[in-house]
Amino acid sequence: MIVTREAIRFWRHGRVVEAAGFHPRTTLLDYLRLQERKLGTKEGCAEGDCGACTVALGRVRGGRVQYEPVNACILLLGQVDGAEVVTVEDLVADGDFHPVQAAMVSHHGSQCGFCTPGIVMSLFTLYHEGERPLTREAVNDALAGNLCRCTGYRPIVDAALDACGGDPDDSFTQSSERTLEGLTSLADGQDVFVGGTDGFFAAPATEDSLAALYAQHPDATLVAGCTDVGLWITKGMAELEKIVWLGRVAGLDIIDDGTDALAIGATATHAQAYASLARIDADLGELMRRFGSAQVRASGTVGGNIANGSPIGDLAPALIALGAELELRRGESIRTIPLENSFIAYRRQDRLPGEYVRRVVLPKPKAHEVFRAYKVSKRFDEDISAVMGAFRLTLDGRRVASARIAFGGMAGIPKRASETERALAGISLDEASSWGEALAAIGRDYQPLDDLRASSAYRATVARNLLFKALSETASGQTHATRIVGRRDALEAAE
Template sequence: MVRETIRFWRQGRALEVSGFHPRTTLLDYLRLQERRVGTKEGCAEGDCGACTVALGRVRGGRVHYEPINACILLLGQIDGAELVTVEDLAANGELHPVQAAMVNTHGSQCGFCTPGIVMSLFTLYHEGGQPLSRGAANDALAGNLCRCTGYRPIVDAALQACAQPADDAFSANGTKTAQGLMTFADGQDVFIGDETRFFAAPATEASLAALYAKHPDATLVAGCTDVGLLITKGMAEIEKIVWLGRVAGLDLIEDSSEALGIGATVTHAQVYPSLARIDPDLGELMRRFGSAQVRATGTVGGNIANGSPIGDLAPALIALGSELELRQGDHVRTMPLEHFFIAYRQQDRLPGEFVRRVTVPKLKGNEVFRAYKISKRFDEDISAAMGAFKFTLDGRRIVEARVAYGGMAATPKRATETENALTGLSLDEPASWGEAMAAIARDYQPLDDHRSSAVYRATVARNLVFKALSETASGETRATRIVGQREALEAAE
C-alpha cells in the first residue's frame, strides 16, 4: 500500500496535504499556504531560531513536543506529527503561560525573534514539573538568537513559566491528540510525485532498499539539518527526496552491557542520555551539539553519512572503536567507522547503499575517554577542532591509544602517529609526553579557514594531547575545564 499524502495533526484535527514540491519547506508552507506569518524567516539555515515551531509525537504513551527549525525542515517530514505554531498558543482570549511570562519579564524587544523564543519556551514548558536552573534554561534557548540582546529577561521568563507541570489546552487535550496521532501509524509507504520528481517516505527497510536501488540518484534525508541548507542557501535543484523518518527499525537504540547500537535515524536528542552514560565527556559533547532544535531533528546516521570534516560526533565514535553497518538491497556489510571516510564529502558508500546503524563499544574498567570541542562560541557553534582520546591502561602506563580529530583534515581522521607515540607512556612521567604532542604535526596538515587558522588548529591539537594526558594522570577535570563554572556560580548564588 502506498499513500500519496502526508497526514498531520493541526489545531485539534487531522489534515492531509498532497501534490507539493519535494523541496517545499515547512516554513514556506506555513507562510505561503496557511498564511501563518508569526513564524519568521531569519537566517534560513537553522541557526537563529526565529522560525521555531513545535512538533509533537507520541512517545511513552504521551505527546512529546520538540522545537524545530521550520526553515530547513521539509514539509513532508511532519507526517505523523502534531504541528504547533505561535498562533496556536493563546486560548479563549488569554495568553499562554509562556507568552504571559515574556510580557511580565519584558522579554520581547523588537519582537522579530520573539515567536521562535516563545515556541522554544513552549516545548520547555511541556518538560516542566521539576526545578529549572538558569543554566538549563540557557541550554534550551541556545538556538534562539535575540538581536536586541535581551537574554536575561527571556531566561527569567523561562524560570517563571517552565518550572511547573504543564497546564494548558495542549496538556488538557493530550489524550485526544495522542489517539489521533496513533491513527497515522498505518505502516504505508508515502510517495508523492512521479518517477522524475518525488518526495518519498518508505515505512520499512525493504521498501527503502528497493526504492534507493531504483533511484540511486535520490537524496536521502534524515533530519535535513544539512540538506536543508543545500536547498535554502545553495538553491540546489533536488528533485528526488527520500525521507528516512518513517522507516521502522532505523530509530532503535539497543543498549547492552558491552555496546550501544544506534539506528541511523535516532536523533541526537534521543541518543544524548545513552551516550552520556558511556562517559560524561560524550554527554557534554552532545549538550553543545548544535541547539535543541538541531538535536531534535539531526540524526546520528545523517551526521555520519554527511561526512563533514567538522562533524563532532564522528571523531568521538572513531576513538571509541565504533563499527558502521550499511545496506544495499538485501546485502548488509560492516566496517570500522574510520574506514567510511575517504576524502572531503566522499565516503565508502556504494550506489543505492545507505547507513543502517552504528555500534559503539562501551568503556572497559581499564579504559579512559576524553573529548574536547574547541569553538569560538560556547553554544551552537561549529568546532575549530574537536579531539577525542581513548587510553587503555595497565596500571599507570598506556598500553593502547585511539585518537581522532575533527576539523583538522578533509575528513574525521585517526592520529596514528600520535597513537604510536602514546603507547607505552607512563602517566607519572610528564617529561616523556613531548614526543606524543609533537607527533600531531605528522598526523595532520590542518585546515586554514574563517573559523580558525592552521597554526591555531595545530597548536590546539598539540595542547589537547597534553590536556588528555594530564586529566588521565590526575583523574581530575575541574582544574582544566571551563565547563561547569557557570553552574558552580549559580549554586553559590
C-alpha cells in the same frame, strides 16, 4: 516500492490535514507562511541558526504526546507526516495568553519582537518537557538555538523560570487524549510517495521498502533530520528532485544499549541518543549537550551526521576513538566496516550506489580504558568546532598500553592520529617528560586546515594541547573544567 499513500497527513488544530502534490523541496516554513498564511513564524537566517522560525512538533513517544522544537526553515513539509504541528498562533486559548506568553510580557522579554515567536515556541516545548524544578542552566540550553539582538537574555530566562517550573496545564494538556488518539490514527504503517518517477518526496515505512526504492533511484537524496540538506536547499539552491525521508522507516531508530556495546539506529535523533551516549562518559555527554541547539538535536540524527561526511562533525571523531563500526545496507546485502574506513576524502565515503547507513555500533570503554573528548570553538553554544579531539587510552597500571585518537577539523575527513598513537604506547603517566614524542607526532599526523574558523597554526597548537590535557587528566584522575560560563555564580556562591 508499492505506492499506498500519495499524500502526507498531519495533525493541526485538532484535525487531520492532508497535503498532496507539493514540491519535494517545500519547507514547513514556506507552507505555513505561503499556504496557511500563518505569519507569526519568521524567516531569519534560513539555515537553522537563529531560531526565529521555531515551531513545535508533537509525536507519540512512550504512549504520550511529546513536543519538540524544530527549525521550520530547513525542515521539509513532508517530514511532518504523522506529527502535530504547533505554531505561535495556536497558543492563545479562549482569548487568554499561554502561560509562556504571559510570562514574556510580565518580564519584558521582547522589544522588536521579530525573534519572540520562535523564543516562545522553544519555551512552549520547555514548558511541556523541562525538568522539574527548572534550573537557569537548563533554560540556557533550551534557548541556545534562539538568538535575540535587542532584548537581552536575562528577562527571557526569567520568564522561562517563572512559567516553566511547574507541571504543564494548558489547552494542549487538556486535549492531550484527543491528540494522542488523532496521532495514533495517523500511524498507518504505509509507504508514502508524493510525485512521479522523475521527481518525488518518498517516506518508506519499512527497511525493505527503503532498500528497494533506493536501489531503483540511487540518485535520490536521503534525508533524516534535514539539518544539513536543508541548507543545500535554502542556501545552496540545490535543485533536489528526488528526496527520500527516512523518518518513517520502522526500526531504523532503535537504540540498543547493551552491557558491552551501544548500537544506535541511523534515524535516532541526537536528543534520543543523548542519554545512552552520556552514560558512556561524561565528556561524551557534554559534547552532545553542546551539539547544535535543542532544535537541531531534536531533528538531526546520528546516522545523518555520519553519512554527511563533514570534516568538522563532532560525533564521528568521538565514535572513531571508541572503535565504532558502521553497518551499511544495499538491497538485501548488509556489510559492516570500521567507521574510520568509511571516510575516504572530503565529502566522499565508502558507500556504493543505493547503499545507506543502517546503524553504528560502538564498544563501551572497559575498566582499564579512559575516554576523553574536547570541543574547541569560538562560541560555546551552537558553533562549529575549530578542533574536536577524542582520545581512548588503554592503561596497563600507570602506563599507556595503546591509544585510539581521532580529530575533527584537522583534515578533509575525521582522521585517526596513527603516529601519535604509536608514540603513546608505553609512556608513563607519572613522567610527563616521556610525553614529548607523542605531542610532536601530532604535527606529523596532520597538516591542519586553514580557514575562517581557525588558522592551521592555531589548530596544530590546540591539538597538541588537547592531547596534553587528556594525558594530564588521566594521570591525575581529575577533570579540569575550562568553561568560564557561570564562573560569576560560582564565585558569588563561594563568598
